[in-house]
Amino acid sequence: MDNVESKNNLKIIIDDSSNLSLNQIRNLLNKMSASEIAHALESSPPKQRGLLFSLLKTEEEGDVLFELGEEIQQDLLSNISNEELTEAVKELELDEIVDILQNLPEERMKKILSNMSMVDRDRIEMGLTFPDDTAGGLLNTDVISVRPDNSINEVISYLRDQKELPENTDKIFVVNHENEYLGELSIGKIITSDPSMIVREIMETEFFPLDAGLNDKEVATIFERNDLISSCVIDENGKLIGRITIDDVVDVIREDADQNLLGMAGVAEDTFAPPGRAAKSRVFWLSMNLITAFIAASTINLFQDVIDKIVYLAVLMPIVASMGGVAATQTLTIILRGLTLEQINTSNIGWLFKRELAVSILNGIVLSILVGFITYAWFQDLTIAILISCALVINLISSVFAGIVVPLMLRKLKQDPAIGGSVVVTTVTDVIGFLSFLGLATIYLI
Amino acid sequence: MDNVESKNNLKIIIDDSSNLSLNQIRNLLNKMSASEIAHALESSPPKQRGLLFSLLKTEEEGDVLFELGEEIQQDLLSNISNEELTEAVKELELDEIVDILQNLPEERMKKILSNMSMVDRDRIEMGLTFPDDTAGGLLNTDVISVRPDNSINEVISYLRDQKELPENTDKIFVVNHENEYLGELSIGKIITSDPSMIVREIMETEFFPLDAGLNDKEVATIFERNDLISSCVIDENGKLIGRITIDDVVDVIREDADQNLLGMAGVAEDTFAPPGRAAKSRVFWLSMNLITAFIAASTINLFQDVIDKIVYLAVLMPIVASMGGVAATQTLTIILRGLTLEQINTSNIGWLFKRELAVSILNGIVLSILVGFITYAWFQDLTIAILISCALVINLISSVFAGIVVPLMLRKLKQDPAIGGSVVVTTVTDVIGFLSFLGLATIYLI
Numbered sequence: 001m002d003n004v005e006s007k008n009n010l011k012i013i014i015d016d017s018s019n020l021s022l023n024q025i026r027n028l029l030n031k032m033s034a035s036e037i038a039h040a041l042e043s044s045p046p047k048q049r050g051l052l053f054s055l056l057k058t059e060e061e062g063d064v065l066f067e068l069g070e071e072i073q074q075d076l077l078s079n080i081s082n083e084e085l086t087e088a089v090k091e092l093e094l095d096e097i098v099d100i101l102q103n104l105p106e107e108r109m110k111k112i113l114s115n116m117s118m119v120d121r122d123r124i125e126m127g128l129t130f131p132d133d134t135a136g137g138l139l140n141t142d143v144i145s146v147r148p149d150n151s152i153n154e155v156i157s158y159l160r161d162q163k164e165l166p167e168n169t170d171k172i173f174v175v176n177h178e179n180e181y182l183g184e185l186s187i188g189k190i191i192t193s194d195p196s197m198i199v200r201e202i203m204e205t206e207f208f209p210l211d212a213g214l215n216d217k218e219v220a221t222i223f224e225r226n227d228l229i230s231s232c233v234i235d236e237n238g239k240l241i242g243r244i245t246i247d248d249v250v251d252v253i254r255e256d257a258d259q260n261l262l263g264m265a266g267v268a269e270d271t272f273a274p275p276g277r278a279a280k281s282r283v284f285w286l287s288m289n290l291i292t293a294f295i296a297a298s299t300i301n302l303f304q305d306v307i308d309k310i311v312y313l314a315v316l317m318p319i320v321a322s323m324g325g326v327a328a329t330q331t332l333t334i335i336l337r338g339l340t341l342e343q344i345n346t347s348n349i350g351w352l353f354k355r356e357l358a359v360s361i362l363n364g365i366v367l368s369i370l371v372g373f374i375t376y377a378w379f380q381d382l383t384i385a386i387l388i389s390c391a392l393v394i395n396l397i398s399s400v401f402a403g404i405v406v407p408l409m410l411r412k413l414k415q416d417p418a419i420g421g422s423v424v425v426t427t428v429t430d431v432i433g434f435l436s437f438l439g440l441a442t443i444y445l446i
Numbered sequence: 447m448d449n450v451e452s453k454n455n456l457k458i459i460i461d462d463s464s465n466l467s468l469n470q471i472r473n474l475l476n477k478m479s480a481s482e483i484a485h486a487l488e489s490s491p492p493k494q495r496g497l498l499f500s501l502l503k504t505e506e507e508g509d510v511l512f513e514l515g516e517e518i519q520q521d522l523l524s525n526i527s528n529e530e531l532t533e534a535v536k537e538l539e540l541d542e543i544v545d546i547l548q549n550l551p552e553e554r555m556k557k558i559l560s561n562m563s564m565v566d567r568d569r570i571e572m573g574l575t576f577p578d579d580t581a582g583g584l585l586n587t588d589v590i591s592v593r594p595d596n597s598i599n600e601v602i603s604y605l606r607d608q609k610e611l612p613e614n615t616d617k618i619f620v621v622n623h624e625n626e627y628l629g630e631l632s633i634g635k636i637i638t639s640d641p642s643m644i645v646r647e648i649m650e651t652e653f654f655p656l657d658a659g660l661n662d663k664e665v666a667t668i669f670e671r672n673d674l675i676s677s678c679v680i681d682e683n684g685k686l687i688g689r690i691t692i693d694d695v696v697d698v699i700r701e702d703a704d705q706n707l708l709g710m711a712g713v714a715e716d717t718f719a720p721p722g723r724a725a726k727s728r729v730f731w732l733s734m735n736l737i738t739a740f741i742a743a744s745t746i747n748l749f750q751d752v753i754d755k756i757v758y759l760a761v762l763m764p765i766v767a768s769m770g771g772v773a774a775t776q777t778l779t780i781i782l783r784g785l786t787l788e789q790i791n792t793s794n795i796g797w798l799f800k801r802e803l804a805v806s807i808l809n810g811i812v813l814s815i816l817v818g819f820i821t822y823a824w825f826q827d828l829t830i831a832i833l834i835s836c837a838l839v840i841n842l843i844s845s846v847f848a849g850i851v852v853p854l855m856l857r858k859l860k861q862d863p864a865i866g867g868s869v870v871v872t873t874v875t876d877v878i879g880f881l882s883f884l885g886l887a888t889i890y891l892i
Contacts (some may be wrong), residue, residue, distance in 0.1 A: 011791075035671040041788040045797040134740065156637060165634035168675060170616055187633050188611035191602060224700075225481040227693040229614060229675055246692055247673040253696065254670075257703030264710065265779035266772070271789050271798070275804035282776050283809050289772045290813060293765040294820060300761045307753070307760050314753050314760035315746045318740040318767065318876070326712070326735045326869065330728050333711035335703065343489040343717050345457075351491040351718070358721035363729050367736060374740060423772065430764070 013040045013052070026055050034060065038067030041076075045272050050079065061088035066096040071270045071277075074103050082108065086115045094141045095248060098127035121234025126241075136212035136220050138252070139233045139242035142166035145173045148182055148200040148395045153194050155185070168245040170229040174203045179239045181209045181232060185281065209234040212241060216252045221342070223249045260340060263418035264333075285420045294428035296321070303438035306446055312379055313441050316388055320437045322368065324395035324429030331356050332425050336418050349408075356400040364396040383444060391437035395429055402428035459486045459498070472501050478507065484513035485832050487522075491718050498523065507534035512542040517716045517723075520549050528554065530560045540587045541694060544573035572687075581665050582658035582697070585679045585688035588612035589618045594628055594646040598639050601631070614691040616675040620649045625685045627655045627678060655680040658687060662698045667788070669695045706786060709864035710779075731866045738873035742767070745877050749884035752892055758825055759887050762834055767882045769813065770841035770875030777849025778871050782864050785853065802846040810842040829890060837883035841875055848874035856865075 009028045012020075029037060037056065041049050041064070053076050056064060061080070065073055065088065073433075077085065077100070089097045089112075101109050101124065109128075113121050123141055130136025143337035144165070146155050155172070159165065171186040193202055209232045210219060223231070223246060230245045262268055266285025269278050300307075300317070307314050313425070335352075340343040344352065368389035376385035402425045407417035410424075455474045458466075466474075475498070476484060482602050483502065487510070499522050502510060507526070511519055523531065523546070533560075535543045547555050547570065559567050569587055574584025590611070592601050592776070601618070617632040625707075629649035639648050653676045656665060669692060676691045703707065708714055712731025715724050746753075746763070753760050765848065781798075784790040790798065814835035822831035848871045853863035 019571075030815060033671060035673075039671070039787075039789075042787070043794060044792070045794060045801075116520070160639075163638055165638060167673065168616070169634055170675070172616070187637060188615055191605050191633060191637055192609055192611060193606075202660050224486070224693075224696055225479060227481075227613065229616070231693065246696075247670075247677065250670055250692075250696065250699065253699055254703075257706070258699075260703070260707055261710070261783060262779055264707070265775045267776045267779055269780070269786070271780060271784040272794070273799075275801050275808065278780075278801060279805045281807040282773070282805065283812060285776075286769065286772055286809055286813060287816070289769060290765070290816060293768045296764055296768070297761050300764070302757070304757050304761070308757045311750050311754045311760075312747070314757075314763075315743050315750070317760075318746070318764060318880075319743055320735070321764065322739045322872075322876070323732065323735060326732055327728070329711045329868075330713045333708055333713055334715070334717060334724075337707060338717040341485075341488070343485075345489070348489060348491060348718070355491075355718075355721050355724060357503070359725045359728065362721060362725040362733055366729060367732060370733070422775075426768075430768070 010036050010040060015143060022055060025052070029055055034063035035067045037064045042066060042072060042270065042272070046075070046274050049272070050076070052221075053079075058084055058087050059091065062092045062096070062100070065089075065100050066092060070103060071273065071403060072102065075105060082111050082115070086112050086160045086357045092125050094123055094242070095130060095138055095341050097124055098137070099132075101128065102132055111329060112306070114175060128241055130212055133209045133216045134212065135214040135216065135233050135244060138216060138219065138242075138244045139212070140166075140245065141242045143173055143232065143240060144169065145179075146173045146185070146199055148174050148176070148198075148203065150188060150199045151195070152197045152199070152202070153195040155190055155199060156195065159190075160258060168230055173232045173240055173243070174199055175240050181234050181240045184232065203383060207231070209238075209240070210244065212236075217256060218446070220249050220252045220256070224253075256340075259329040259416075260336065260418045263416060263420070264336070264422055266420045266423060268446060288420060289423045292423060292430070295427060296430035296434060299434045303434075303442060304343040306442045309353065310441065310445060311386075312384070316375060316384070317434055317437050319371065320388060320391045320395050321430045321433030323371075323392055324399045324433045325426040327360060327363070327396050328399035328403045328425045328429045329422050331360075331400055332407060332421055335404055336406045336421065339411065349404075353400070353404055356404060357397065360396040360400045361393075364393040368392045384441075387440045389435060391433065391440055395433045399425075399429050456482050456486060459803045462613050468501065471498070475501055480509035481513045483510045485515060485826050488518060488716065488718070492521070495718070496522070499525075504530055504533050505537065508536070508538045508542070508546070511535075512538060516549060516715050517719065519546065523549060528557050528561070532558050540569055540573050540688070541584055543570055544583065545578075547574065548578055576658055579662045580658065581656045581660040581662065581679050581690060582687075584662060584665065584690045584694045585658070586612075586691065587688045589619055589678065589686060589689045590615065591621045591686060592626075592631070592645055594620050594622070594643045594644075597641070598636060598645070598648070599641040600840070601636055601645060602641065605636075607869045614693060616677055619678045619686055620645055621686050621691070627680050627684060627686045629653075630678065640711065653677070655684075656690065658682075661815050661835065663688060663702060665684070666695050666702070670699075702786070705862075706782065706864045709862060709866070710782070710868055712866045713871060731869055734866060735869045738869060741873060742876035742880060745880045749880075749888060752884060752888045756830075756887065756891060758830070759884060762821060762830070763880055763883050765817065766834060766837045766841050767876045767879030769817075769838055770845045770879045771872040773806060773809070774845035774849040774871045774875045775868050777806075777846055778853060778867055781850055781853045782867065785857065785863060795850075799846070799850055802850060803843065806842040806846045807839075810839040813842070816840045830887075833886045833890060834883060837879065837886055840882040841879045844878040845871075847877050 009031050013028050041052055044052060089100055113124065169187065171184045173181060173183060174183045176182055183205040184207055185199060185203045189202055212233050212235050230243050232243045233241055235241050267282050269281040346376060371392050372385040373390040375388050376382060406425050407421050410417040455477050459474050487498055490498060535546055559570065615628045619627060620629045620631060622628055629651040630653055631645060631649045635648060658681050660678050676689050678689045679687055681687050713728050715727040817838050818831040818835040821834050822828060828879050851868050856863040856867060
């Protein structure tokens with residue numbers, strides 16, 4: 001389909017579908033690909049989303065469901081009958097069916113499986129044994145495999161018999177009669193080789209098959225580092241059980257990035273989640289922040305006397321706290337990025353720590369001079385100006401400890417260091433900010 | 447190479463290379479792929495990084511340089527001679543050479559180009575005409591094209607003559623004698639088709655070639671939506687000028703996600719940047735925050751009298767501000783994600799706004815009751831407890847405006863809404879937080 005036309009259809013569906021008749025919408029949907037329809041659904045509020053989905057043909061519903069995020073997928077799944085769902089997923093690839101069925105309640109999943117043919121059921125049940133976030137959870141069984149003693153001529157006529165190769169087939173795999181992985185053969189190699197050659201002579205053996213239990217983020221790293229299009233997956237006995245293709249790996253990369261971004265702010269919801277669900281997804285970290293805000297407040301409470309005597313301490317104290325919060329979030333972000341990209345380890349964390357310390361001292365000097373000047377210009381009080389400068393340096397230095405220690409500790413505790421890390425980190429800088437500024441003021445001003 | 451062994455080599459290089467002799471390190475590097483070496487370099491402090499790079503063979507330096515982030519690439523480029531660099535990039539693909547040369551000062555780039563053969567120079571100069579962040583900046587010229595009247599047999603023997611296909615070749619392109627794009631033909635289709643067929647009969651024409659000027663993020667979206675491995679690129683006259691492959695698109699996706707995460711915190715640097723550079727990358731948003739913190743402080747300054755009378759207002763006021771800041775960051779994150787994924791537009795922003803308002807009222811009710819109770823338990827003052835609850839609801843509602851309006855405004859002004867958005871947003875909630883709490887206190891307590 002033409003790129004521009006397709007883009008226009010998508011835009012009309014997302015922007016203006018409310019002005020169109022159901023038939024007009026149906027026509028537009030017919031011209032769009034499954035992932036474009038999924039994007040349109042993800043860009044729609046729940047009510048409009050339900051309407052758009054109901055206009056799809058049953059055979060298209062499966063592809064669209066697979067492309068959707070988990071949350072929206074579940075919403076839509078709860079609105080269609082078992083018969084319709086069985087029909088909708090019939091033509092999908094294994095990893096796609098598994099992805100959808102995994103989101104169903106146990107009971108419902110069993111019912112749908114019982115409607116399927118024996119062969120399909122066995123294959124899907126095998127797929128369902130792997131956790132969602134492993135190589136096994138991403139695998140497809142549409143592999144083509146040949147024997148090492150086949151000639152290229154035989155391979156070509158075998159492929160020709162298939163009429164059509166599975167999508168994203170850049171290579172086929174070589175196995176022995178026990179179905180154990182021996183090597184692989186790229187389609188390009190097959191086409192450019194002398195047809196009288198034997199598979200064994202030209203197959204690649206320096207690639208490594210993926211283990212079914214491998215974490216999906218590691219799968220993504222391996223694909224990226226080796227620029228792979230597809231890779232085969234083996235079970236614990238070295239037997240070929242399927243393959244993973246780059247399109248599914250790209251989804252893993254996107255989701256991972258999404259979780260990092262959302263996790264930092266303590267949200268976890270789709271963009272157009274209904275209000276109740278969105279409120280629920282956010283209230284946890286808001287409540288955490290409430291607790292930590294009261295901890296910071298009780299720090300201030302220790303210094304009621306000095307604030308009572310010099311009221312503009314109360315005016316200035318949030319500055320020290322806020323600067324520390326921003327600096328700590330900066331350090332935290334760099335550490336989180338380094339952890340995500342697996343760049344940080346015991347040998348270089350020391351260097352990083354010293355670097356962050358140097359950064360906070362460098363910026364601390366510049367900013368504390370600035371703060372001191374502005375404060376003096378405002379209140380004409382040299383002591384207070386010096387005190388706030390010192391407190392700022394102290395808080396920027398403590399921001400380094402918070403920004404580095406908190407994510408590393410969360411990781412040690414097997415928690416995702418991205419989630420809510422900034423709430424914990426800013427508590428530390430709030431408390432130290434108030435403590436250092438009001439503490440110094442107590443010592444030097446009363 | 448074996449997966450586990452390769453992983454161990456990488457780990458040793460990153461963790462312990464300082465304990466090894468230069469020869470031992472060289473041996474480990476020899477066993478690693480270019481992207482693994484790049485990862486090791488990115489995981490090393492600058493000094494160790496320079497050492498590791500100096501141990502590479504010249505013919506490997508080009509591949510490694512391409513895999514590195516822009517900042518590290520530039521550092522290393524400034525340390526090698528023009529002759530070495532010319533040698534190092536000689537074997538690279540066009541988009542890789544262009545990526546590296548683009549980072550050189552004009553003068554140096556010209557010198558290196560003048561050392562190259564005429565053919566290479568023309569090709570590279572063509573590549574250099576496209577901005578870095580467009581389809582043209584990602585393209586390779588290693589395309590295979592055939593004519594529509596060729597038979598499949600002719601195509602196969604032409605491919606066989608190539609000895610080896612370019613990496614990630616899943617399809618070849620069909621052009622007329624003017625080199626204008628007509629369609630494409632997947633390698634799978636070639637191998638499964640009857641060799642006597644004619645290209646025109648089986649070529650696909652429903653795909654669309656990419657325009658060289660297309661933004662790289664849009665290229666990534668098109669690849670994702672259509673599960674592409676490669677796609678051809680045409681110039682403004684419809685002539686085939688090259689192709690883009692999925693491995694380069696994955697890099698675009700990663701970088702995009704990285705910038706979103708870092709931008710939120712106002713940092714822009716590689717993980718192991720030297721202290722001076724890291725300090726410089728962060729000081730801008732720290733200074734911005736300094737200005738906004740003083741704006742918040744001057745809000746408090748308006749209420750010196752009431753704080754002077756009731757000192758624990760100063761204790762409680764940061765709670766209101768801090769809760770608003772977290773809520774606003776949550777809204778901001780959801781909006782940013784929606785903008786990045788192109789889910790938000792004029793037709794649904796209204797719904798989103800109402801949803802966010804509902805969320806803030808729902809969470810506002812729950813949290814303000816909590817805050818009221820804790821405050822009452824702490825200070826035994828019912829009026830203050832009620833006032834802080836009301837101020838919190840006001841600030842949570844204003845956090846919705848800040849979290850939605852700020853990113854949309856930044857985008858209108860053609861600024862990246864992710865960068866520093868949280869500093870601006872929390873200023874609004876700080877000011878409104880102090881204003882509402884201290885303002886209400888002034889009205890009802892004096």
